[in-house]
Amino acid sequence: MLFYIFLAFSSYVVYTVIHRIVSLRRNIALAKSWGLPYVVLPFNEIGVARSALIGIFLIPFLKLFPFTHSWKWPKFMDPFCHWTFLRSHIGSHSDFYATVSPNSFHFESINAEVNTQIVNRRTEFQKPIEIYTIVNIYGRNALTSDGPDWKRQRKIIAPGFTEKNNARVWELGLKQGQSMLGYWASKEGNSIEEMKIRNTALDTATLALHIICGAGFGIPQVWPHEDESILGDKKMVGLNTKLPAEGHKLTFKEALVYSTGLQIAWFSVFPEWFLKRSPFKIHQKLIAARDDCLFYFKELIEQKRNYRRLGFEQDATDLISPLVKASDDAERAKAEGNGTSQDEGLTEEEITGNTFIIMFAGHETTANVLHFSFLYLAINLASQKHLQADIDEKVGDRPPSSWSYQVDMRNLFNSMVGGVLHETIRLIPPVPHIPKISRGPVKQVNVDGRTITIPGNDSFIHLENVTLNRSRRYYPYSPSKVTDCSDDLDDFVPERWLQKNTSSGSEAPSEKQVDGLEVASFEVHGSLFRPVKGAYMAFSEGPRSCPGRRFAEVEVIAVLSLIFKQYTVELDVRPWASDEELEKMSQQQKRDVYGKAQKRALELIRGSRMTFTVKMEGDPVPVRFVRQGKERFGDLAL
Numbered sequence: 266m267l268f269y270i271f272l273a274f275s276s277y278v279v280y281t282v283i284h285r286i287v288s289l290r291r292n293i294a295l296a297k298s299w300g301l302p303y304v305v306l307p308f309n310e311i312g313v314a315r316s317a318l319i320g321i322f323l324i325p326f327l328k329l330f331p332f333t334h335s336w337k338w339p340k341f342m343d344p345f346c347h348w349t350f351l352r353s354h355i356g357s358h359s360d361f362y363a364t365v366s367p368n369s370f371h372f373e374s375i376n377a378e379v380n381t382q383i384v385n386r387r388t389e390f391q392k393p394i395e396i397y398t399i400v401n402i403y404g405r406n407a408l409t410s411d412g413p414d415w416k417r418q419r420k421i422i423a424p425g426f427t428e429k430n431n432a433r434v435w436e437l438g439l440k441q442g443q444s445m446l447g448y449w450a451s452k453e454g455n456s457i458e459e460m461k462i463r464n465t466a467l468d469t470a471t472l473a474l475h476i477i478c479g480a481g482f483g484i485p486q487v488w489p490h491e492d493e494s495i496l497g498d499k500k501m502v503g504l505n506t507k508l509p510a511e512g513h514k515l516t517f518k519e520a521l522v523y524s525t526g527l528q529i530a531w532f533s534v535f536p537e538w539f540l541k542r543s544p545f546k547i548h549q550k551l552i553a554a555r556d557d558c559l560f561y562f563k564e565l566i567e568q569k570r571n572y573r574r575l576g577f578e579q580d581a582t583d584l585i586s587p588l589v590k591a592s593d594d595a596e597r598a599k600a601e602g603n604g605t606s607q608d609e610g611l612t613e614e615e616i617t618g619n620t621f622i623i624m625f626a627g628h629e630t631t632a633n634v635l636h637f638s639f640l641y642l643a644i645n646l647a648s649q650k651h652l653q654a655d656i657d658e659k660v661g662d663r664p665p666s667s668w669s670y671q672v673d674m675r676n677l678f679n680s681m682v683g684g685v686l687h688e689t690i691r692l693i694p695p696v697p698h699i700p701k702i703s704r705g706p707v708k709q710v711n712v713d714g715r716t717i718t719i720p721g722n723d724s725f726i727h728l729e730n731v732t733l734n735r736s737r738r739y740y741p742y743s744p745s746k747v748t749d750c751s752d753d754l755d756d757f758v759p760e761r762w763l764q765k766n767t768s769s770g771s772e773a774p775s776e777k778q779v780d781g782l783e784v785a786s787f788e789v790h791g792s793l794f795r796p797v798k799g800a801y802m803a804f805s806e807g808p809r810s811c812p813g814r815r816f817a818e819v820e821v822i823a824v825l826s827l828i829f830k831q832y833t834v835e836l837d838v839r840p841w842a843s844d845e846e847l848e849k850m851s852q853q854q855k856r857d858v859y860g861k862a863q864k865r866a867l868e869l870i871r872g873s874r875m876t877f878t879v880k881m882e883g884d885p886v887p888v889r890f891v892r893q894g895k896e897r898f899g900d901l902a903l
C-alpha cells in the first residue's frame with residue numbers, strides 16, 4: 266500500500282515539475298516571438314493576501330542572504346518593486362516588459378502611448394474585479410464592477426461630482442484647514458504662533474475625513490477642541506456627535522476610520538462567518554465597526570430620502586443624494602410601468618457599497634497628498650518660500666473667508682500651489698499602480714510606430730505610476746541639486762510644473778471630457794506643464810479614471826493655500842539641537858543641523874510602505890508650523 270502511495274505522490278511531483286518547465290518554456294517562447302523584453306520569475310502571485318506574503322515574508326527573508334542581492338528576479342517578485350526600487354530595477358529593460366513564470370504572464374507598462382491605449386480600450390483591457398472583493402464589504406460598487414454593471418453605477422455616481430460640489434469642497438477645505446490649525450494650537454505647549462506636531466499624518470487623515478463627510482455626505486464634523494454646539498441644527502446623533510447612537514459601540518467617524526483601515530484585509534483572509542465567531546478582539550472590533558458603519562450609512566441614506574420627499578432635493582450638493590435619487594426614480598418608473606433596463610437605479614446594497622467606496626477612495630488618498638506635501642515643503646525651504654510668494658501674489662491681503670472658488674481656486678491651481686500638488690503626487694502617487702486584465706485573445710498596441718503584442722487569456726497588466734512619473738521621456742528635468750544623479754526626477758522640484766508646455770503636452774480639457782464629468786472651471790486655460798496623455802496616470806485616464814480627481818485637487822489647493830498664507834513649516838530639529846543651542850549657532854552650524862533633519866526625513870519618507878496607498882508607517886517626521894516671519898531657518902530658504 267505504502268509503495269502505491271509513494272508512487273502516486275512521486276508521479277504527481279514529476280508531472281508538476283515537467284508541466285511547470287514546459288509552461289515556463291512556452292511563456293518564454295511567446296515573449297520572444299512577440300518581441301517583448303522579459304524577466305523570468307519562479308512564480309508570480311496576484312491578490313492582496315498572496316502579495317503581502319511575498320512582500321512581507323519571502324522578499325525580506327531572501328534579503329538576509331547577501332548572495333541573493335545580485336539576483337534580478339527577487340526584485341521583480343516584490344509586489345511593491347516600483348516603490349522599492351523607483352526605477353533602478355528597470356535598467357536595460359524597455360519602458361514595457363513582461364514577467365513570465367510557469368503559471369503566469371504579466372505585462373508591465375511605463376510607456377505613455379501604451380497606457381493611453383490600454384485605458385481607452387475598456388472592453389479588451391478590463392478591470393480585474395476579482396482582486397477588489399475586499400472592498401465589497403458594504404456591497405458591490407463602481408470600483409469593484411465591470412461591464413454594463415459598472416457603466417450603470419458610474420452613470421449614477423458621476424452627476425454628484427459637479428462644479429457645485431467642487432465649490433463646496435473649496436469652502437470646507439478653507440474652513441477645515443483653519444480648524445486643524447486651531448486644533449494644533451490647542452495642544453499642550455503650542456500656541457497660535459508656533460505649533461509642534463509630531464505626526465501630521467494623523468491630522469491630515471482627520472481633515473480629509475471631515476471634508477469627505479461634509480462635502481461628500483452632507484455631515485459636518487467637529488475637531489476634538491471644538492464644541493458640538495457649532496453644528497447647530499446639523500447635529501446628528503452618532504453621525505457627528507462625540508458619543509455613538511444608542512445601542513451602538515462606535516460613532517460614525519470611529520466606525521469609518523476602523524473599517525477603511527488595513528484591518529479590512531481580514532475579510533480577504535477569512536470568511537465572514539469565521540470572523541463573527543472568532544475569539545480575537547481585532548476580529549470582533551472589525552465586525553462591530555462594519556455593522557455600526559452599515560447602520561450609519563443606512564440612516565444617512567434614509568435621511569437623504571426624506572430630504573427628497575420634503576422637496577429639498579435641489580439644494581443637495583453632496584455625492585450620496587444622486588445615488589438615492591437614481592434608485593427612487595427607477596423604483597417609481599418600474600411602479601408606473603415605464604421602467605426599462607436603461608433607467609435601472611441601484612439596489613440598496615449598491616447604494617451602501619458606493620457610499621463606502623466614495624469614502625474609501627476619497628479619504629486616505631487625499632490625506633496622504635497633504636501629509637507628504639507638508640514634509641516635502643519642510644525639507645525644501647526655498648520651494649516653500651516660492652509657494653508663499655505665489656500665494657501672496659494671487660490673494661494679496663484678502664482674508665481666506667473672501668477667497669472665491671471661481672477666481673482664486675483657478676489662480677492658485679495655476680501657480681506654485683498646483684506645482685506642489687502635482688509634484689507630491691508625481692513622487693508618491695497615492696495609487697502606485699493601476700491593474701488591468703487582458704481578457705480573451707492576445708491584443709496589439711502601437712508603440713513608437715511599431716506594433717507590439719500583449720498577452721491575452723486573463724493576463725495581468727500593471728500601469729506603473731511610480732516609475733512612469735520618473736521618466737526622462739515625459740517630464741522636464743535638470744541635473745539634481747541634492748544628489749549626484751544627472752537628473753532631478755527623484756527630487757521634489759515643484760517648479761518643474763511651472764515650465765511652459767512643449768508641443769508634446771496633452772491638450773487642455775475640452776467641454777466634452779472622456780471621463781464624462783463636468784469640466785472644472787480651474788482646469789480651463791491652465792498654464793501648468795501638462796504631461797503627454799498616458800504619462801500622468803495618478804488618477805488614471807479614460808472612462809474609468811477617478812471621478813474624485815477635482816474633489817481631491819480642490820481640497821489640497823484650499824488647505825495648502827490657507828496654511829501657507831499664514832505659516833511656514835520647518836523640520837523639528839530638537840533631536841539634534843535644543844532651541845537654546847540653536848540661538849547660539851552660526852548660520853553654517855544651523856545649516857548642518859537642518860541637513861541632518863532633512864536626511865532623516867527623506868529616509869523616513871523612503872521607508873514608507875505600500876498598503877492600499879503609499880503611506881508612512883513607523884517613526885513620523887516631527888515638524889513645527891510657525892507664523893511667517895518667526896522662522897528659525899528662514900535664511901536657509903534663500
Ligand code: HEM
Nearest residue numbers: 407408626627630631695696803804805811812813816817
Ligand atoms: C489624490 C487623490 C486621489 C487619487 C490619486 C485617486 C486615484 C484614483 C485612481 C487611480 C482610480 C482608478 C483606479 C483603478 O482603475 O484601478 C480611482 C478611482 C476612483 N476614485 Fe479616486 N483618487 C483620489 C481621490 C478620490 C476622491 C476624493 C474620490 C471621491 C470623493 C475618489 C473616488 C473614486 C472612485 C469612486 C473611483 C472608482 C471609479 C470607477 O471605477 O469608475 N477618488 N481613483
